[in-house]
Amino acid sequence: MKELLNIMQKKQKKKPINNNPIGIFDSGFGGLTVMSEICKVLPYENLIYFGDTAHVPYGSKSQNTVIKFSKEIVSFLIKQKVKLIVIACNTATAFALPVLQKKFKIPIVGVIKPGAKISILASKNKKIGIIGTEGTINSKSYPKEINKLAKVKVYQQACPLFVPIVEEGFINCEFTYAIVQKYIQPLLNKKIDTIVLGCTHYPLLKNIIRKHLAGNITLIDSAQAISQEVKNILIEKNLLANNDKPYFKFYVSDNPLKFKKIGYRFFGREITNIKKIDLE
Amino acid sequence: MKELLNIMQKKQKKKPINNNPIGIFDSGFGGLTVMSEICKVLPYENLIYFGDTAHVPYGSKSQNTVIKFSKEIVSFLIKQKVKLIVIACNTATAFALPVLQKKFKIPIVGVIKPGAKISILASKNKKIGIIGTEGTINSKSYPKEINKLAKVKVYQQACPLFVPIVEEGFINCEFTYAIVQKYIQPLLNKKIDTIVLGCTHYPLLKNIIRKHLAGNITLIDSAQAISQEVKNILIEKNLLANNDKPYFKFYVSDNPLKFKKIGYRFFGREITNIKKIDLE
Numbered sequence: 001m002k003e004l005l006n007i008m009q010k011k012q013k014k015k016p017i018n019n020n021p022i023g024i025f026d027s028g029f030g031g032l033t034v035m036s037e038i039c040k041v042l043p044y045e046n047l048i049y050f051g052d053t054a055h056v057p058y059g060s061k062s063q064n065t066v067i068k069f070s071k072e073i074v075s076f077l078i079k080q081k082v083k084l085i086v087i088a089c090n091t092a093t094a095f096a097l098p099v100l101q102k103k104f105k106i107p108i109v110g111v112i113k114p115g116a117k118i119s120i121l122a123s124k125n126k127k128i129g130i131i132g133t134e135g136t137i138n139s140k141s142y143p144k145e146i147n148k149l150a151k152v153k154v155y156q157q158a159c160p161l162f163v164p165i166v167e168e169g170f171i172n173c174e175f176t177y178a179i180v181q182k183y184i185q186p187l188l189n190k191k192i193d194t195i196v197l198g199c200t201h202y203p204l205l206k207n208i209i210r211k212h213l214a215g216n217i218t219l220i221d222s223a224q225a226i227s228q229e230v231k232n233i234l235i236e237k238n239l240l241a242n243n244d245k246p247y248f249k250f251y252v253s254d255n256p257l258k259f260k261k262i263g264y265r266f267f268g269r270e271i272t273n274i275k276k277i278d279l280e
Numbered sequence: 281m282k283e284l285l286n287i288m289q290k291k292q293k294k295k296p297i298n299n300n301p302i303g304i305f306d307s308g309f310g311g312l313t314v315m316s317e318i319c320k321v322l323p324y325e326n327l328i329y330f331g332d333t334a335h336v337p338y339g340s341k342s343q344n345t346v347i348k349f350s351k352e353i354v355s356f357l358i359k360q361k362v363k364l365i366v367i368a369c370n371t372a373t374a375f376a377l378p379v380l381q382k383k384f385k386i387p388i389v390g391v392i393k394p395g396a397k398i399s400i401l402a403s404k405n406k407k408i409g410i411i412g413t414e415g416t417i418n419s420k421s422y423p424k425e426i427n428k429l430a431k432v433k434v435y436q437q438a439c440p441l442f443v444p445i446v447e448e449g450f451i452n453c454e455f456t457y458a459i460v461q462k463y464i465q466p467l468l469n470k471k472i473d474t475i476v477l478g479c480t481h482y483p484l485l486k487n488i489i490r491k492h493l494a495g496n497i498t499l500i501d502s503a504q505a506i507s508q509e510v511k512n513i514l515i516e517k518n519l520l521a522n523n524d525k526p527y528f529k530f531y532v533s534d535n536p537l538k539f540k541k542i543g544y545r546f547f548g549r550e551i552t553n554i555k556k557i558d559l560e
Contacts, residue, residue: 053340053341054335054341054342054345055334055335056340060333060336060535060538061333061334061534061535062334062534062535065334065533065534160444160447160448161441161444161445161448161450163444164440164441164443164444165441167440168440168441170441170462173458173462174458175455175458175459175462178453178454178455178458179455182450182453182455253345254341254342254345255341255342258340280560
């Protein structure tokens with residue numbers, strides 16, 4: 001028995017365990033689609049989510065403002081002893097990731113790069129479409145990231161109505177189909193064969209977008225892409241956890257009740273353990 | 281000549297002039313529809329507008345958060361030596377007006393009461409519909425205000441898609457008609473004969489709402505209602521100005537360029553003299 005324990009301890013030394021939580025943040029609910037994917041890919045990790053619901057949406061705000069909010073959130077998550085931070089918000093990634101990576105020592109990953117990588121692999125005709133909020137699109141982060149890695153044509157379309165449609169639950173309404181058409185048609189006219197869902201709300205519109213896309217367009221869900229990236233980093237840095245009963249904690253800057261109610265649709269399961277805190 | 285001057289001075293004593301500006305604030309652009317009406321009703325007044333574009337929209341935020349933002353803005357406007365403050369935002373009026381009136385000595389008026397008063401006068405069958413953002417509707421401020429003054433039935437409907445539709449300029453799209461129908465039909469089913477546009481963005485949807493309302497429904501534009509109220513207060517308190525060339529100043533908490541571009545549609549004329557300031 002003692003020998004067995006010794007062998008196990010030696011093995012543990014080779015593969016150290018880090019049960020500190022992963023921190024995830026977003027301007028609101030959308031990042032819960034990312035958290036939901038991380039749960040699937042990394043089922044033994046403790047997760048702490050911060051939804052900046054007092055300042056949502058980031059998509060229409062300026063870079064400096066989004067950087068300011070993001071710094072406050074990262075500082076808060078570091079105080080919660082997280083081992084890695086996921087920016088589960090395209091706008092915050094577009095605007096703040098390089099600044100945050102420079103300022104803080106902890107590994108910080110954003111949603112854009114993983115989605116960009118996968119879109120290049122998926123596109124056969126090298127014409128990729130990006131849909132996202134105004135902030136993400138204006139930042140040109142996806143085209144920049146994609147063109148660092150490959151010479152492909154990238155076409156963009158901001159879709160400001162998609163977030164409120166998802167939050168209202170109007171996913172299967174006929175007018176939603178018309179709005180999807182209005183936003184997607186200009187990309188189809190460019191003969192793209194791949195579309196990146198560049199906003200964490202958009203996975204909930206996947207089916208209706210797919211219904212509109214008659215041809216063989218590939219949809220890239222950046223929530224799935226980043227979850228795999230997080231797993232790779234944890235393996236590489238020997239930071240994987242082995243919690244049998246991992247916890248999920250949620251912090252919001254405004255209205256926990258609304259977060260609980262609407263968040264359910266994004267997270268796919270009931271949300272408990274929510275606290276409201278004021279970072280300012 | 282001297283006698284004439286004496287007579288004029290005596291008259292001026294009876295009707296003192298106060299050329300200090302009126303302060304107007306909103307969470308974003310919407311309040312510009314109120315400012316536009318105030319310009320028409322009070323053409324000799326200097327006006328200062330504050331658009332809290334770093335925190336827009338207020339409609340989905342909690343009462344405490346909106347109170348905090350509103351206090352900061354009122355303090356800023358008072359530093360600009362305003363003589364009266366107009367809360368040109370239904371959510372901020374619903375959540376913060378009583379607190380602000382208690383905390384500050386300056387006259388502060390909000391959009392809800394004037395609209396409520398006029399709707400009572402307009403409704404013949406004593407059934408009134410209110411449309412607004414989530415925050416305004418959940419606060420029940422219109423029903424409370426209306427029922428203080430008269431026994432009438434009030435039915436409410438939150439319309440979260442209207443603000444982004446107006447800001448996107450999708451006013452004449454066919455799907456906008458379908459969305460208007462989705463939101464308005466439940467009110468029509470209640471046989472209301474009057475609808476209060478309980479959000480400062482909604483005057484831009486007046487025509488399409490009217491098109492949908494087959495019967496003789498009266499639309500109450502709270503921007504018009506509050507402008508008359510402001511004039512009455514200025515007369516009553518001897519605070520009217522007589523500027524031949526009044527100035528308009530604009531302050532925003534984020535992105536002056538976007539404010540200039542989109543604000544044009546709300547204000548109805550070009551917006552110059554915009555400064556970005558950080559109140560936090």
